[in-house]
Amino acid sequence: xxxxxxxxxxxxxxxxxxxxxxxxxxxxxxxxxxxxxxxxxxxxxxxxxxxxxxxxxxxxxxxxxxxxxxxxxxxxxxxxxxxxxxxxxxxxxxxxxxxxxxxxxxxxxxxxxxxxxxxxxxxxxxxxxxxxxxxxxxxxxxxxxxxxxxxxxx
Numbered sequence: 695x696x697x698x699x700x701x702x703x704x705x706x707x708x709x710x711x712x713x714x715x716x717x718x719x720x721x722x723x724x725x726x727x728x729x730x731x732x733x734x735x736x737x738x739x740x741x742x743x744x745x746x747x748x749x750x751x752x753x754x755x756x757x758x759x760x761x762x763x764x765x766x767x768x769x770x771x772x773x774x775x776x777x778x779x780x781x782x783x784x785x786x787x788x789x790x791x792x793x794x795x796x797x798x799x800x801x802x803x804x805x806x807x808x809x810x811x812x813x814x815x816x817x818x819x820x821x822x823x824x825x826x827x828x829x830x831x832x833x834x835x836x837x838x839x840x841x842x843x844x845x846x847x848x
Contacts, residue, residue, distance in 0.1 A: 722739050748819070
């Protein structure tokens with residue numbers, strides 16, 4: 695039996711497609727809770743081959759609340775004219791890796807996270823990808839839907 699997304703016309707992305715798309719982006723959104731309030735903030739990030747998402751921030755940022763709690767990370771892409779798009783979501787625990795000495799933290803700190811925001815971003819965080827899912831809106835429009843018909847100048 696198809697799942698709810700298939701019933702509604704969305705294509706479920708394979709784990710390999712999710713990891714590939716996750717690796718192509720540089721800006722995504724982190725979802726987490728701080729002081730009982732939900733937050734969703736954009737970050738520059740890098741994803742490991744295994745789907746861990748790494749970003750950097752400052753000491754005073756609300757993003758430091760990611761450590762020790764559940765978090766989500768989302769990226770997407772779309773083609774407005776074709777009315778198609780995709781999204782990938784990573785769910786897992788958030789963790790500060792700034793000073794952690796374990797093998798995973800050391801490996802993740804080797805990834806190049808280039809931040810666009812000004813000033814030092816010396817605190818390193820990761821969202822460990824316990825669950826990585828993705829969906830795509832398949833292309834269903836025709837050239838006529840876009841205002842173009844073969845042989846007719848518009």
